[in-house]
Amino acid sequence: MYQAPSLFEALTEALNSKSLLTDAAEVHGIIVGQLSGGLAHEDESWRASLVDLVNNGEALPVEVMRLVDDMRNVTLENLMDDQLGFRLLLPDDSAPFEEQIVATTQWVQGFLAGFSIAQPQLKDASEDLQECIRDLSEIALLDVPEDPDEESDIALNELHEYIRIAAMMAFAEFGLPPNKAPEKPALH
Template identity: 40%
Template structure:
């Protein structure tokens, strides 16, 4: 995984299941994105405590999961700060049934709000468009996106909603996000 590329949804699912965590891949990514977009300090460790609180009841993560979370955190930070609007949601790929993708998208939205809400206590002071956006994300997280058939119209609707969430996360980050703090190397002893 490069610093700007999301890992495979199925691989994230495998890692989380092997650690017996009760969180799915979309939720895992949504919480991280929510924390970052709400203003957690973008350094090597500030995200860990609130993330552990939300996904593992405050306990540390197993080594493989922590490695994955750290990589995802770095990727999200790069995507949000690089100025290319490259941020993407971690969802099942297009070959999966639309119902599964829609459910994962709703889980992502709900988890984004959980992470966002943990860090952002000044939402009522945010511009009206951001407050409306958060209300929309809440509504998306509560909607049962049950597609009776997989047709072009349903695929378009899914794409539009996921794009709205993607742009919404970017807008939240632009409003509340912190600048990326470079990780300083330890001094070399000679």
């Protein structure tokens, strides 16, 4: 269900090797939030806001930034994919349940931070998207259940799908480049 688990692992390993206090899920969430909030795709300011959030404004190591650039390019392509190919960058289903929950909340927290940096006008958003953003704010505070079971796995998969759809909705409303945005009907 997830996009490129090997990219998740490679980026997490690179971040850990440099003792950075973030992970691939949070970085991906920030990038998706920036793109979905309308930060121009060709605008390089995303780099500065990313390093402000994940490394107190200090430049990321070159090898980490290279992986982040690749991830951002793939993510943008997937968000613009008419076949809805966008996926959350999270640990795969074989990871311990607690790790999956923590990564999910970090992804959502990153998304909300990146989305707010882009400064979309939420008052102009659809009611559905406004509700999704409120829901994401609650999901960001999710706790690990004490005794996860099979139903917990099913609920987590459903939650991931909801988060994925919310991010795609935000991108459709605020992040699509002008040449890809749906045409607005002309007023007569």
